[in-house]
Amino acid sequence: MDFDIETWVKVAAFAGGGIAMGFGAIGAAIGEGFTAAEANEAISRNPGESGDIFKTMLVGQAIAESASIFALVIAMILLFTDFNANSVVTVSVLFAAGLSMGLGAIGSGVGSGFPAGAACKGMSRQPKISGRLTTNMLIGSAVCQTPAIFALVTSFILLFTNFTGRPVSPTWAAILGAGLASGLGAIGSGLGGGLVAGASCDGISRQPLAATPVTNVMLLGQAVTQTTAIYGLLVSFILMFKTFPATDLLAPPMALLAAGLCMGIGAIGPGVGEGFTARSAVEGIAKNEAATADLTRVMLVGQAVAESTGIYALVVALVLIFVV
Amino acid sequence: MGDLGRLHQLIVPFFGHNMTFNIEPIIMTWIVMTILILFGFLASRKKSLLPGPLQVVGELFVAQLYGLADDALDKELSKKYAPLICALFMFLVLSNWLGIIPHLEEPTKDLNTPLSLGLMGFVIAHVAGIRVKGLKKYISAYFEPMFFMMPLNLIGELAKVVSIAFRLFGNIMGGSIIILVVSYLTYSVILPPFLNAFFGLFVGTIQAFVFTMLTVVYISVQVK
Numbered sequence: 001m002d003f004d005i006e007t008w009v010k011v012a013a014f015a016g017g018g019i020a021m022g023f024g025a026i027g028a029a030i031g032e033g034f035t036a037a038e039a040n041e042a043i044s045r046n047p048g049e050s051g052d053i054f055k056t057m058l059v060g061q062a063i064a065e066s067a068s069i070f071a072l073v074i075a076m077i078l079l080f081t082d083f084n085a086n087s088v089v090t091v092s093v094l095f096a097a098g099l100s101m102g103l104g105a106i107g108s109g110v111g112s113g114f115p116a117g118a119a120c121k122g123m124s125r126q127p128k129i130s131g132r133l134t135t136n137m138l139i140g141s142a143v144c145q146t147p148a149i150f151a152l153v154t155s156f157i158l159l160f161t162n163f164t165g166r167p168v169s170p171t172w173a174a175i176l177g178a179g180l181a182s183g184l185g186a187i188g189s190g191l192g193g194g195l196v197a198g199a200s201c202d203g204i205s206r207q208p209l210a211a212t213p214v215t216n217v218m219l220l221g222q223a224v225t226q227t228t229a230i231y232g233l234l235v236s237f238i239l240m241f242k243t244f245p246a247t248d249l250l251a252p253p254m255a256l257l258a259a260g261l262c263m264g265i266g267a268i269g270p271g272v273g274e275g276f277t278a279r280s281a282v283e284g285i286a287k288n289e290a291a292t293a294d295l296t297r298v299m300l301v302g303q304a305v306a307e308s309t310g311i312y313a314l315v316v317a318l319v320l321i322f323v324v
Numbered sequence: 325m326g327d328l329g330r331l332h333q334l335i336v337p338f339f340g341h342n343m344t345f346n347i348e349p350i351i352m353t354w355i356v357m358t359i360l361i362l363f364g365f366l367a368s369r370k371k372s373l374l375p376g377p378l379q380v381v382g383e384l385f386v387a388q389l390y391g392l393a394d395d396a397l398d399k400e401l402s403k404k405y406a407p408l409i410c411a412l413f414m415f416l417v418l419s420n421w422l423g424i425i426p427h428l429e430e431p432t433k434d435l436n437t438p439l440s441l442g443l444m445g446f447v448i449a450h451v452a453g454i455r456v457k458g459l460k461k462y463i464s465a466y467f468e469p470m471f472f473m474m475p476l477n478l479i480g481e482l483a484k485v486v487s488i489a490f491r492l493f494g495n496i497m498g499g500s501i502i503i504l505v506v507s508y509l510t511y512s513v514i515l516p517p518f519l520n521a522f523f524g525l526f527v528g529t530i531q532a533f534v535f536t537m538l539t540v541v542y543i544s545v546q547v548k
Contacts, residue, residue, distance in 0.1 A: 073505060142527055143534070146491065149498035156501050216392075220541060223491065223534045230487040233494055293395075300545060304480065311480055 005086040012091040016098025017078035020155075023102030024071025024109075027190070031064040031113025038117030042124035049127045053120050056134060060116020063141040067105035067112070067148035067190075074101040074155050089163045092172035096179025097155040100236075103183030103264075104151020104190075107271070111194020112141040118198040122205025129208045136204055136215055140197025143222045147186035147193070147229040147271075154182040154236050167246030173253030174244060177260020178236035181317070184264025185232020185271075192225040192275020199279040203286025210289040217285055217296055221278025224303045228267035228274075228310035235263040235317050242321070252324075259320035266313025273306040349434035356418045356431060389413055392537065396544040401452070405543060408448070412441070413536040416492070420528025423500055424520045430528075432496045435489065438535070442489035445539040446481075453546030462546075488538050495531045499523030 039057035043050045078098060083090060119137035123130045158179065163171060200218035204211045239260060244252070281299035285292050334345040367382035375383060393406040416432065423430040431437045454462045466477045503523060507516045 070502070073502070073509070076509070077505070138526070139530055142522075142530055146495055149502075150490075150494045153494055153498045153501065156505070213395075216395075216537065219530070219534050220537055223538055226491060227483070227487045230490045230494070231483065233490055234486055296541075297548070300541065308476065308480070311476060311483060314483065315476075315479060 005088070005091075006084075008088075008091045009083050009086060009094065012094040013078045013081075013083055016094045016096075017075040018098070019095075020071045020078065020098040020102040021075040023099075024068050024075070024105035027106035027109025027111075028065045028068035029109070031110045031116070031194070032061040034110075034113040035060050035064065035116040035120065039120040042120045045121075046124035046127070049124055049130075052127065052130050053123050056123060056130070056137070057116065057120050059134070060112075060119060060137055060141065063138065063145070064109060064112040064116060066145055067108040070148055070152045071101050071105045074098065074152070074159075077159065085164065087164065088168050089166060089171050089175065092175045093158050093163060096175045097158040098179075099176075100151050100158070100179035100183040101155040103180075104154075104186035105148050107187035107190025107192075108145050108148035108194075109190070111190040111192070112144040112197070114194040114198030115140040115144070115201050118201035118205075122201055126205045126208060129204065129211075132208065132211055133201055133204055136211070136218075137197070137201055139215065140193075140200060140218060140222070143219065143226075144190060144193045144197055146226055147190040150229055150233045151182050151186045154178060154233065154240075157240060161240065166243060169247050170244040170253045170256055173257040174239040174242075174260075177257045178239040179260070180257075181232045181236040181239065181260040181263045182229075183232075184261075185229045185235075185267035188268035188271025188273075188275075189226045189229035190271070192271045192273070192278075193222040195272075195275040196221045196225060196278040196282060199282045200286075203282055207286045207289070210286050213285050213289060213292045214282055217292070217299070218278070218282050220296070221274075221281060221299060221303070224300065224307075225271055225274040225278060227307055228270045228313075231310060231314045232263050232267045235259060235314070235321075238318075238321060255320045255324045259317040262320065263313050263317040266316075267310055270307045270310035274303040277302045277306060346434055346436065348429060349431045349437055352419070352422060352429060352431040353437065355428065356415060356422060359418060360414060385414060386410055389536070393540060396540045397547070401456070401543075401547060405448075405452075405540075409536055409540055412445075412539060413532055416441075416532035416535055417529055420496060420532055421524060423496075423503075423528075424524040430496050430500065432492055433500055435493045438489040438492040439485070441535070442485045445488065445542055446485045449539075449542040449546045452543050456547040484542060488535060488542075492531050492535050495527055499527055 035057055039053050042053050046053075074097060078094060083094060115137045119133045122133050126133075158175065163175070196218055200214050203214045207214075239256060244256065247253070277299055281295045284295045334347055336343045336345065363378070363382070367378040370376060371379065389410040390402070390406045393402040393409050396402075397405060419430055419432045419437070422428050423433070450462075457465075466474050468477075500523070503516060503519045506519060510516075
């Protein structure tokens with residue numbers, strides 16, 4: 001058995017496909033299980049609404065699964081496409097595409113389970129507003145998928161960009177770093193966005209009159225929660241599209257890999273933390289609509305402070321790319 | 325699949341520099357602008373107490389978005405910026421919906437469109453901040469809570485432009501890539517219309533609204 005470059009490209013495609021679908025299956029399964037658990041609890045509370053609750057559970061689970069389906073698409077492409085470029089960069093590209101999509105699907109999968117569960121529970125509490133709750137759940141879950149979509153964009157750009165002509169030595173590390181930055185970076189934001197959307201479905205079921213400000217602030221909170229995932233996307237774009245000079249040393253490639261890792265891991269915490277902030281703000285607005293303006297302002301300032309560690313990670317990643 | 329990421333560019337030499345024009349987004353932007361101007365003309369041509377269908381749609385947009393501006397800004401500023409907010413939302417919504425028509429594509433799929441709109445919002449927000457608070461108070465806001473936080477505050481402000489632009493771009497681009505790839509894998513059977521409805525109409529509307537609301541919030545944060 002000899003390991004020539006064609007074999008390595010195949011190995012990377014298979015490993016990438018496995019990683020994409022393996023990691024990609026984690027989040028959606030947890031989210032869907034949570035939804036089903038909440039639906040069971042809701043039906044036990046109000047068995048008369050079991051038909052509506054069952055339907056909402058299925059719709060919510062279908063949306064929570066979309067992150068996993070993105071991972072399935074990437075895994076299928078990796079497994080069934082013939083990649084006949086024979087360079088070490090291709091090996092790294094295939095592996096990074098799998099990593100990005102697999103890791104990126106975790107957060108959004110778990111996150112979009114929360115609004116679906118809260119919507120089921122809310123329906124048992126307030127059967128009359130099931131239409132408004134379903135709309136809110138759909139909007140919240142769709143925005144929850146944004147980080148997974150960013151990871152998907154990175155994977156596709158990796159797979160369909162022509163990297164021939166780039167020097168092998170730092171490029172392989174830059175590409176791996178790009179995959180890690182958007183993949184890991186999507187975890188926290190997906191989870192945090194789900195917390196916000198869940199709280200808003202809960203809030204609407206408690207106080208249907210406050211539905212409009214609750215949905216608006218939910219969208220705002222989710223959007224700000226996604227900021228660190230966007231930094232991850234930004235760093236991976238820089239790593240993918242900048243041409244780095246060839247080098248024989250080990251240090252420059254490692255700096256690029258570290259930039260991706262730094263941004264990816266650094267984005268997890270702020271994403272979840274900002275989700276907590278926005279969740280409480282949304283809960284507060286449902287309880288006391290008159291305080292919407294104050295709650296929104298404090299939420300934005302709190303999120304900005306929680307995000308500062310994500311900005312430190314961005315600064316360090318940019319220093320690693322451009323300075324070191 | 326071959327046309328993924330292919331772009332027609334017009335490169336014009338200009339005093340030693342090359343100016344690059346992405347032709348498709350420009351044409352699509354002009355189409356959106358034409359439709360919007362036509363819509364505005366037709367909706368307001370025969371204004372009456374008993375509104376026609378186009379006037380109803382126009383009034384719906386204006387009333388909702390003026391309300392959004394009223395919630396975030398005080399009366400005087402809201403009157404000033406509400407037309408901008410309204411125009412921004414209508415442009416973005418129509419841009420994001422354009423992709424569901426075959427042979428047309430979303431101008432927001434090109435990073436240049438969201439980035440320039442984000443920059444526009446950034447400049448407007450900061451000019452409004454300087455006008456309302458005065459230059460001294462505006463600058464001193466960067467030195468809070470401690471003077472050495474200035475570089476990080478500055479990066480935080482610039483990162484807002486990046487985040488607002490990439491959020492729209494990533495969602496629209498991701499949606500169109502998914503539609504393209506799934507259509508290719510399933511030989512365009514059954515699935516594409518549903519995907520177009522979800523990513524084009526639903527996600528497109530949500531993201532247009534998020535972009536608009538963030539622009540309003542950026543202005544309101546600066547003026548307070």
